[in-house]
Amino acid sequence: MVEEQLRGRDIVDERVLAAMERVPRELFVPEGERHRAYADAALPIGHGQTISQPYMVARIAEALGLSGGEKVLDVGTGSGYQAAVLAELADEVHTIERIPELAEQARKNFAAAGYDRVQVHLGDGSLGLPEEAPFGAIAVAAAAPGLPELLYEQLEPRGRLAVPVGGRWGQRLEVIVRSPEGPAVVHSVPCRFVPLVGEQGFRK
Numbered sequence: 001m002v003e004e005q006l007r008g009r010d011i012v013d014e015r016v017l018a019a020m021e022r023v024p025r026e027l028f029v030p031e032g033e034r035h036r037a038y039a040d041a042a043l044p045i046g047h048g049q050t051i052s053q054p055y056m057v058a059r060i061a062e063a064l065g066l067s068g069g070e071k072v073l074d075v076g077t078g079s080g081y082q083a084a085v086l087a088e089l090a091d092e093v094h095t096i097e098r099i100p101e102l103a104e105q106a107r108k109n110f111a112a113a114g115y116d117r118v119q120v121h122l123g124d125g126s127l128g129l130p131e132e133a134p135f136g137a138i139a140v141a142a143a144a145p146g147l148p149e150l151l152y153e154q155l156e157p158r159g160r161l162a163v164p165v166g167g168r169w170g171q172r173l174e175v176i177v178r179s180p181e182g183p184a185v186v187h188s189v190p191c192r193f194v195p196l197v198g199e200q201g202f203r204k
């Protein structure tokens, strides 16, 4: 996976590549999908949701430019895989999911894979997690119709937000830096994510 799907494309950050090598992806997919845990694809995790494609997880992790000491928010826990990768790269990781059964399964996945220090929250992550803000970085794994301003406001100065922005069926993964002049887009690539359902996302 790392050699062909990540290094073989354009992932170059050695810390991210090492993190992707360390996290056991098979422990984050349902048992019936384990034979394809390392496939170059998103996979179903139930409730109409998916564990993101490995390349997208690496892309987001690389774009956040983490150096190790950050407090990070992961919006859209899903299986917990992205949060586990972020936990390899940052000091403190909070992750928020709106579907209770997925949050519960993610807790089990973290325990099985040894990432108990990732803190799982249940709620509408489109509003961020104000009680834990500010964050050095925020990763959103679901598509928003526009820049979720409340998430941007929960960034530290120079903090980075990675969020798919666009319509339901196609978006651009935008990486935005908080700067004194306002949001600065530093990276933008096409992508396709499930919708962010919430107050700062899609309504259903």
Ligand code: SAM
Pocket (backbone or CB within 6 Å): 049, 050, 051, 052, 075, 076, 077, 078, 079, 080, 081, 082, 083, 096, 097, 098, 099, 102, 123, 124, 125, 126, 141, 142, 193, 194, 195, 196, 197, 198, 199, 201
């Ligand atoms: N990063 C996840 C992983 O590695 O498994 C993949 C996440 S999946 C593509 C997107 C997730 O975002 C789904 O689990 C969905 O329920 C969740 N989601 C959608 N809208 C949300 C919201 N407003 N707050 C929290 N989670 C949300």
